[in-house]
Amino acid sequence: MDAFTVLDARAAPLMRQNVNTDIIIPIHRLRDVPQAELGAYAFEPWRYLPDGSENPEFFLHQPAYRGAQIVVAGDNFACGSSREGAVWAMMGMGVRCVIAPSFGPIFFNNCFQNGVLPIQLPRAEVEAIANELEAATRPGSNHEPRLSVDLQKREVVTPSGRRITFHVDGIRRDALLQGLNEVALTLTREAEIAAHQAKARASTPWLYPAA
Amino acid sequence: MPGQTLFDKIWARHVIADLGDDYALLHISRHLMHDGGGRGLQMIRDAGYSVRNPDLTFATFDHVISTEPGRTHETLKPHAARLYHMRDEAKRWGIKLFDLGEPGQGIVHVMGPEQGISLPGTLLVCGDSHTCTHGGVGAIAFGVGATEVIHVLATQSLVQRKPKRMRATFEGTRNPGVTPKDMILFLIGQIGTAGGTGFAVEYAGSAVRALEIEGRLTMCNLSIELGAKIGMVAPDEKTFAFLKGRPYAPTSALWDQAVADWRSLPSDSDAVFDVEVKVDMSRIVPQVTWGTSPEHVIAVTDTIPDPADAGDPDKQKSMQAALDYMGLVAGARLDQTRIDWAFIGSCTNGRLSDLRAAAEVAKGRKVASHVRAWVVPGSENVKRQAEAEGLDRIFLDAGFEWREPGCSMCLAVNGDTIAPGQRSVSTSNRNFVGRQGPGGRTHLASPAMTAAAAIAGRIADVRSI
Numbered sequence A: 001m002d003a004f005t006v007l008d009a010r011a012a013p014l015m016r017q018n019v020n021t022d023i024i025i026p027i028h029r030l031r032d033v034p035q036a037e038l039g040a041y042a043f044e045p046w047r048y049l050p051d052g053s054e055n056p057e058f059f060l061h062q063p064a065y066r067g068a069q070i071v072v073a074g075d076n077f078a079c080g081s082s083r084e085g086a087v088w089a090m091m092g093m094g095v096r097c098v099i100a101p102s103f104g105p106i107f108f109n110n111c112f113q114n115g116v117l118p119i120q121l122p123r124a125e126v127e128a129i130a131n132e133l134e135a136a137t138r139p140g141s142n143h144e145p146r147l148s149v150d151l152q153k154r155e156v157v158t159p160s161g162r163r164i165t166f167h168v169d170g171i172r173r174d175a176l177l178q179g180l181n182e183v184a185l186t187l188t189r190e191a192e193i194a195a196h197q198a199k200a201r202a203s204t205p206w207l208y209p210a211a
Numbered sequence B: 001m002p003g004q005t006l007f008d009k010i011w012a013r014h015v016i017a018d019l020g021d022d023y024a025l026l027h028i029s030r031h032l033m034h035d036g037g038g039r040g041l042q043m044i045r046d047a048g049y050s051v052r053n054p055d056l057t058f059a060t061f062d063h064v065i066s067t068e069p070g071r072t073h074e075t076l077k078p079h080a081a082r083l084y085h086m087r088d089e090a091k092r093w094g095i096k097l098f099d100l101g102e103p104g105q106g107i108v109h110v111m112g113p114e115q116g117i118s119l120p121g122t123l124l125v126c127g128d129s130h131t132c133t134h135g136g137v138g139a140i141a142f143g144v145g146a147t148e149v150i151h152v153l154a155t156q157s158l159v160q161r162k163p164k165r166m167r168a169t170f171e172g173t174r175n176p177g178v179t180p181k182d183m184i185l186f187l188i189g190q191i192g193t194a195g196g197t198g199f200a201v202e203y204a205g206s207a208v209r210a211l212e213i214e215g216r217l218t219m220c221n222l223s224i225e226l227g228a229k230i231g232m233v234a235p236d237e238k239t240f241a242f243l244k245g246r247p248y249a250p251t252s253a254l255w256d257q258a259v260a261d262w263r264s265l266p267s268d269s270d271a272v273f274d275v276e277v278k279v280d281m282s283r284i285v286p287q288v289t290w291g292t293s294p295e296h297v298i299a300v301t302d303t304i305p306d307p308a309d310a311g312d313p314d315k316q317k318s319m320q321a322a323l324d325y326m327g328l329v330a331g332a333r334l335d336q337t338r339i340d341w342a343f344i345g346s347c348t349n350g351r352l353s354d355l356r357a358a359a360e361v362a363k364g365r366k367v368a369s370h371v372r373a374w375v376v377p378g379s380e381n382v383k384r385q386a387e388a389e390g391l392d393r394i395f396l397d398a399g400f401e402w403r404e405p406g407c408s409m410c411l412a413v414n415g416d417t418i419a420p421g422q423r424s425v426s427t428s429n430r431n432f433v434g435r436q437g438p439g440g441r442t443h444l445a446s447p448a449m450t451a452a453a454a455i456a457g458r459i460a461d462v463r464s465i
Helices: A027-032 A035-041 A085-092 A105-112 A123-137 A170-178 A182-187 A190-203 B006-013 B039-046 B080-093 B108-115 B129-137 B146-155 B180-191 B213-226 B237-243 B252-262 B313-326 B352-362 B380-389 B391-398 B447-456
Strands: A006-014 A070-073 A097-100 A117-120 A146-150 A155-157 A163-165 B015-020 B023-027 B030-034 B057-060 B096-098 B123-126 B140-143 B157-161 B164-171 B199-204 B230-232 B275-280 B287-289 B297-299 B341-344 B372-375 B423-426 B441-444
Touching: A006 A097, A006 A123, A027 A035, A027 A085, A035 A085, A070 A123, A070 A146, A085 A105, A097 A123, A105 A117, A105 A170, A105 B146, A123 A146, A170 B015, A182 B146, A182 B157, A190 B015, A190 B023, B006 B015, B006 B123, B006 B140, B006 B199, B006 B230, B030 B108, B030 B146, B039 B080, B039 B146, B057 B108, B080 B096, B108 B123, B108 B129, B108 B213, B108 B380, B123 B129, B129 B140, B129 B213, B129 B230, B129 B237, B140 B230, B146 B157, B180 B213, B180 B275, B180 B287, B180 B297, B199 B213, B213 B230, B213 B237, B213 B352, B237 B252, B341 B352, B341 B447, B352 B380, B352 B391, B352 B447, B380 B391, B423 B447
Parallel strands: A006 A070, A070 A097, A097 A117, B030 B057, B030 B123, B057 B096, B123 B140, B164 B199, B164 B275, B199 B230, B341 B372, B341 B423, B423 B441
Antiparallel strands: A006 A146, A146 A155, A155 A163, B015 B023, B023 B157, B287 B297, B287 B441
């Protein structure tokens, strides 16, 4: 897994509520397309017109937001299906960080497994960031629609230079900062797992018919 | 010290190590796999790991399989290679696979409780968000992503943050036509699809106690549509009666020992929940969704809400987008809306009691001539039991198609789809954009309501049939 430390990048607002993982990656693409190629189908139902051409209205097709690596989203982002392909598809488009008031719980965990940082901030704060990004795209603006995310400092810097502190659980932060592989880490705890399982086999033997 | 919740008790039993910040390394006592996630077994080999506890993992085919009657090698194409690969891998690792045509095969969330694999007090995971279903027998059960599946296969454990606890208490008796599906849809309508985010939800109260286990599984199934990974119901005498004699349930002395333990699991009377929600059963009548999120739900007799009445501009936008997609207008009555499809099945409502409820409505009636109506049993056993009771004849005589068990048109990954612009009433769990096929429009409802819609040819109130 790639480490996540500092990301200074273009950011795009997608202030819709309840964007689900079926939208982020349709199931038939997940079924048929190799993981590394899913980016081409991220947000497919919104991203293309019926004739297959790009939908210019799609948020990441607007010139100011094209190539954004940070998405600023509405409540309950990526709810629904557990498909990790939603994270892979967004990564395939270059996204490494999502800021939202709340997330689908399985997507939230899946992000951390792939070096993507989900940042939860109060809704008013998320809306203020989205407003700043939009303002930065208007003619005459002195700013660019960019955010700087520093995981070490747990801080987002907005186009106007406002600094917003965020919380991220320590264990998740350490893993991202160092690009740690959770499976490899857990395998080093095999003795504890074995001891726990031996205890569980003794105290709840009916769960272990094969033992 | 305050009492403990059902959730707390089961969680504590599975903590291998406290990792700080409310995180724990948890032991996984049951792991289920399906053909949609079958690549996990290949991935684990590629990564150089091995399956730590094949005895605690159970697999079946459900997502990509054909549900065509009399399915064959031919009808399983174009996904047959995936199935055969998973079959080979499961055999190689020593994982029990419930294969096509075998009792036990079926939708993974129907199979688990039916086989007695999902037991009270277990911590059960599966690479599918509707794993919350199994909480209906008094387990902690939740869906995980592909990488977490690898973690479970390799270590029989998982790193998780402990969620907060919510209790949703349903008091009173069910109004006519109201099913467990209506109860949970009503709750989602009340608190929204993010209302349960960050919580493990326990469903309680006299109306939940009164439900049979299959109904509790239906309620827990939609927890993820509430934003909660975990939904559960305390085990009781009904749970024990449901599980007794199931193929993987404990027997003889171990059964007695298990039941004695399970009686200690329900939340203590002084247990404290972070959030309490009360639902008055007298307020619930049959529900139908009108939009593209399960929270877009109303009573069948209500008119479609007006986005202008939603205070929040983001909410207005999403409601309007939903109306546009669904081809509906605010203020119209939902129960006059013409439909093209009716789908009865899925991990939400594909069990025997669901098929019985739908058959009761279908008996002696005919599906409207412009409607195509499918019944897809949740498992091979459900299919066999339904046929033994003659439910298949009732459906076939009424003009429904009677198919082979699988996920089918709930998520349409096997090619069972509705055409763009078509409208379906469905007993499944998600009315998302394109869920039953690109451009398809889905209305969620109970099995009886879906059967009623199939017959009326439009969304209909089952109470008036």
